[in-house]
Amino acid sequence: MTAEQLASAAAPATTPGRPPATPLDPDHDPYPWLEEVEGAEAxxxxxxxxxxxxxxxxxxxxxxxxxxxxxxVLDSDARIPEVSRIGEHLYNFWRDAEHERGLWRRTTLAEYRTDAPAWETVLDLDALAAAEGQSWVWHGATLLRPTPEQLAAGEPWRRALVDLSPGGSDADVTREFDLVAKRFVPAAEGGFERDTARADGRTGAKGGLAWADEDTVYVFTDFGAGTTTPSGYPRTVRLWRRGTPLADAVVVYEGADDDMYISARRSRTPGFERDLVSRSIAFYRSETFLVEGVGTPGQRLVKIEVPESAEVGFHREWLLVELRDDWTPDGSTARDGDQERTYAAGSLLAAPADDFLAGRRDLTVLFAPTASTSLVGAAWTRHHLVLNILDDVKNRLHVLTPPVDATAGTAWQRADLPVGDDLVTVGARAVDPLDSDDVWLTTTGYLTPSTLALATVGGPDGEADREDASVAPEVLKTAPAxxxxxxxxxxxxxxxxxxxxxxxxxxxxxxxxxxxxxxxxxxxxxxxxxxxxxxxxxxxxxxxxxxxxxxxxxxxxxxxxxxxxxxxxxxxxxxxxxxxxxxxxxxxxxxxxxxxxxxxxxxxxxxxxxxxxxxxxxxxxxxxxxxxxxxxxxxxxxxxxxxxxxxxxxxxxxxxxxxxxxxxxxxxxxxxxxxxxxxxxxxxxxxxxxxxxxxxxxxxxxxxxxxxxxxxxxxxxxxxxxxxxxxxxxxxxxxxxxxxxxxxxxxxxxxx
Missing domain, CATH: 3.40.50.1820 (Alpha/Beta hydrolase fold, catalytic domain)
Structure with a gap:
């Protein structure tokens, strides 16, 4: 069909409503009925x-x-299966011609290194959708890490929270899943389920569950009138204990009526356990609170005192602050004098977490932008921090190593992680930031098929005093052209x-x-x-x-x-x-x-x-x-x-x-x-x-x-x-x- 024929075929069909003004009068929309998502006429x-x-x-x-x-291309078995290491396994979610909804599956690193890994199916979404008569779309899973004592005793990773969306909407449901038995844990057996039936007849709600421990989760979802924000996101976060009704979950934090999103999580790093509440006030404004005595009558929230436009994160003894605006912290001073110091928007700062919470503002600048550079990512490994920098939209990777004693005031060490071609993108993702210095390195370019490699940053023993900041990457998978x-x-x-x-x-x-x-x-x-x-x-x-x-x-x-x-x-x-x-x-x-x-x-x-x-x-x-x-x-x-x-x-x-x-x-x-x-x-x-x-x-x-x-x-x-x-x-x-x-x-x- 020629362009002229297409143009002729595209002649206007009969559309209800009056012809619009030129331009359209904002007070007289001719087509409000088309906003009725499931309306018969629409x-x-x-x-x-x-x-x-x-x-x-x-x-x-x-x-x-x-x-x-x-x-x-979409169904090709030659695509690189993106994986996440969970205990002894590498997990992957995969869709192809035979599995339209997808498989959640796992293998071992040894198998993954082969040309044809043997995959074990954990959850078949096509089978689940057929059995339940619902068009489930995968929204991901979060797993509960066993405690060091459980790992030492040989206990496997067992507990997962699986998010499923009906038809692909943002609103979804969450169900507890047993990774050993490879089945959902029903509510009748004490399993956690977030499965809201909404007023409009749809299943699911915007929000989620997050593990606190094996018998407790944070829940942030639609609890009925007054519990969601104007955007439809959760306005409260609650602590829900296994075996109790969801309605009895204890309120941990309640946002303001016009907030955007409220959520919570627990960092389970041994020796650095922290409960954190996130309050999204607007898209670029938020507050983060440490929660002491969570869920008890003596519960106390401690606000992390950074600008609302900043993002904060913890890793073991360190606090990172990424700035969107210039910031002059109260009590901060330049290293060479008493004048207060201003940190530039786009900077990444670090401080010993306990010192910062105690009110000290001795911050280390890990990255400061220039006219051509910006920070697009930062990934912690066990001992290092990998920064992903853009320089005129070209990747640069740097490995930073903090001092062993966070309070000593000594400098962070820096080294480069070679990228290669300027016109490709390289991403670094930690394999397990709790106990490994390994990273997944993904390389891709407009004409360069993707590769996935495994590298150890900081050298074979985590050392940082080398110009080359990693052991040579091991290429695991290369996508075809x-x-x-x-x-x-x-x-x-x-x-x-x-x-x-x-x-x-x-x-x-x-x-x-x-x-x-x-x-x-x-x-x-x-x-x-x-x-x-x-x-x-x-x-x-x-x-x-x-x-x-x-x-x-x-x-x-x-x-x-x-x-x-x-x-x-x-x-x-x-x-x-x-x-x-x-x-x-x-x-x-x-x-x-x-x-x-x-x-x-x-x-x-x-x-x-x-x-x-x-x-x-x-x-x-x-x-x-x-x-x-x-x-x-x-x-x-x-x-x-x-x-x-x-x-x-x-x-x-x-x-x-x-x-x-x-x-x-x-x-x-x-x-x-x-x-x-x-x-x-x-x-x-x-x-x-x-x-x-x-x-x-x-x-x-x-x-x-x-x-x-x-x-x-x-x-x-x-x-x-x-x-x-x-x-x-x-x-x-x-x-x-x-x-x-x-x-x-x-x-x-x-x-x-």
């Missing part, structure tokens, strides 16, 4: 739009082949945004397309520009067999923009696009689009924009504010109606990011609300909108209403709503492949 409309998507994009040449190619990258290259460029800021981006594709011989000739390469730009989340290089097969191998160019709002340059990069400064993220993305054209890589008719969730808001603003730059736009699980977003599902938790539309903030929020910026008299590129009925984080009403508005104004719009999948959009590999094929086929047809 679902009839969804089915009509899905049928249209299947009759057009789904019937286009190449759709079936693309879907099959993507599905083959899912597409032929011969002749392809990766380049990093910088575009200049409207205010002069340099914005990095990566370009991937065939060399003759990415590096055209004559940049002055308008480029015709089908090019997809992807971005996110929010919540301090960086976009880093990574291998995708799906992108390779569905786009790069077919002559497409893939571009990833590291725009403001993300975390590529730390908190300042994120804060530069917060709230009233949101427009900076969109200006950055538009600047990258123009730079691609200036380099001769592509031209507007052949350039597409794509984003999901917050990135869907980005893509929606590209559609409505910069339509002349793009030939097609894909908007996935998006926010789009920024007048209503804070009233829909978890939206109230994001006002720190976007602003409060029910206040004077609407004056700037309206400037990036695509639903209200759409102009019936303006031309727009073709658009594909996708969402999920089960998405209980970003309301499907955003995508539904935007599609309806585009239809009513005669625009070229295709929309598709998956019935499962939650915010991820798909509950299994088949659904994921179908959704991906819709997007890739749409882009190929419109941009080629």
């Amino acid at each position: 679902l009839d409309w969804v089915r009509e739009r899905n049928a249209h998507a299947h009759a057009t994009v789904g019937a286009a040449a190449g759709f079936a082949a693309t879907e099959a190619a993507v599905r083959e 899912f597409f032929d990258a011969t002749g392809m290259v990766v380049d990093q460029h910088f575009a200049t945004s409207d205010d002069g800021t340099r914005v990095p981006y990566f370009v991937v594709g065939r060399e003759e397309l990415v590096r055209p011989a004559d940049p002055t000739t308008p480029g015709t390469a089908p090019t997809l520009l992807y971005g996110y730009g929010g919540f301090e989340i960086p976009l880093l290089p990574g291998y995708s067999g799906t992108v390779g097969r569905a786009w790069l191998a077919d002559g497409g160019v893939h571009v990833v923009a590291n725009i403001r709002g993300g975390g590529e340059y730390g908190p300042a990069w994120h804060q530069a696009a917060l709230r009233s400064r949101r427009h900076r993220a969109y200006e950055d993305f538009a600047a990258v689009a123009r730079d691609l054209v200036a380099r001769g890589i592509t031209s507007p008719p052949h350039l597409g924009a794509q984003g999901g969730s917050n990135g869907g808001l980005l893509a929606g603003n590209m559609l409505t504010q910069y339509p002349e730059l793009f030939g097609a736009v894909v908007i996935q699980v998006p926010l789009l109606d920024m007048k209503r977003y804070s009233h829909l599902l978890a939206g109230a938790s994001w006002t720190a990011e976007y602003g409060d539309p029910d206040s004077d903030d609407w004056e700037f929020v309206r400037t990036f609300s695509p639903y209200h910026l759409l102009d019936a008299g303006r031309d727009y590129p073709p658009v594909l909108l996708t969402t999920s009925t089960k998405d209980d984080r970003v309301h499907p009403g955003h995508a539904r209403k935007m599609a309806a508005l585009l239809l009513a104004t005669g625009k070229d719009v295709t929309s598709y709503e998956n019935v499962e999948g939650g915010h991820g959009g798909a509950a299994n590999n088949a659904q994921a492949a179908h959704m991906a094929a819709l997007a890739w086929t749409f882009l190929r047809e419109r941009l080629a």
